[in-house]
Amino acid sequence: MKLFFSPTSPYVRKVMICAHELGLSEKLELLPAKASPVNRDPSIVEKNPLGKVPTLLTSEGRALYDSRVICEYINELGSGNLFPKSGALRWEAITLQALGDGLLDAALLARYETFLRPKELCWTDWVNGQLEKIHSALTDFEMQIDHHKDTFHIGHITLACSLGYLDLRFEHLEWRKSYPKLKTWFEEISKRESIKKEWALPT
């Protein structure tokens, strides 16, 4: 399988963590990608018209995206239990994933606004709206995290990628100060090999 890859994309990281958890990361050939909302990468667009990473090319040549689809596919391929099959735990897991993805969407939009857009076109209300979303999401995670101590599924992987992305790009938010239970949870989960590992394109 081939995966359009970026070392800093939190959505790519979700896929890599799933693959590593299921012993499949060696099966992924990583392809370079220069995805940006204003300068699209034609090599990705050819396979995924949205021009986004992650995009997976399966061994049968089918293109799969986005991260939710790819993670579920990899889970199936590896006969994993990162996506509970049915019942309350499934809805909990995929709603938690949606919350983490939503936090990330907000963080990406805030970042594009401050790092990609010309300075003079920045709209403060927009950035503040996205930051509010990040904080509401963190508050919700903080309130429910005690309930998640003994489980590990796609929701937790997405939460770990969200917190990791805040460390990478929003260090100034100092989220650990306001969300102490999340801090402890993140320390614990970061001991897993799949979360510790960093991935890079082959040189």
Next chain:
Amino acid sequence: MKLFFSPTSPYVRKVMICAHELGLSEKLELLPAKASPVNRDPSIVEKNPLGKVPTLLTSEGRALYDSRVICEYINELGSGNLFPKSGALRWEAITLQALGDGLLDAALLARYETFLRPKELCWTDWVNGQLEKIHSALTDFEMQIDHHKDTFHIGHITLACSLGYLDLRFEHLEWRKSYPKLKTWFEEISKRESIKKEWALPT
């Protein structure tokens, strides 16, 4: 069940179409919602920190989001086959859904840029990047639509909602002129009761 609802949200429409297809739309009590990325609706935020529609409150009081999660939940509740259970058809269906959702995300961002953001802060490159995504997605749909004539699943529902949203907000794109196969497909699918129907809050 209760659903935070907006009559113009294409993601809400996905949920309503699934519910109607499975005979469950009468079971949804629609709640008013004023979701906006800069002015968040506290009644939604209390249940979904992302403050977005659709958000579903199940009869057990659990909050589920986003549209993908809710649609799958409703499909399960109604023992439907809008989400193929496994195999190639599942990956096809949920990747098609991701493509439609991606088109909608791009359309929403283009709309926020031109209708929500103060005029003097509009960035043309950003709008053009989103419009390019819309056109690449439509081109891809056009190329594969012949393959979809005899099936109906969440991918097709999402595509119908995407085209309906372009009619609502991007009439000036005149997509039917450039994508004749999609035009025919949309005419055909629009004969279904669930696609024809319009929903409104109870008065």
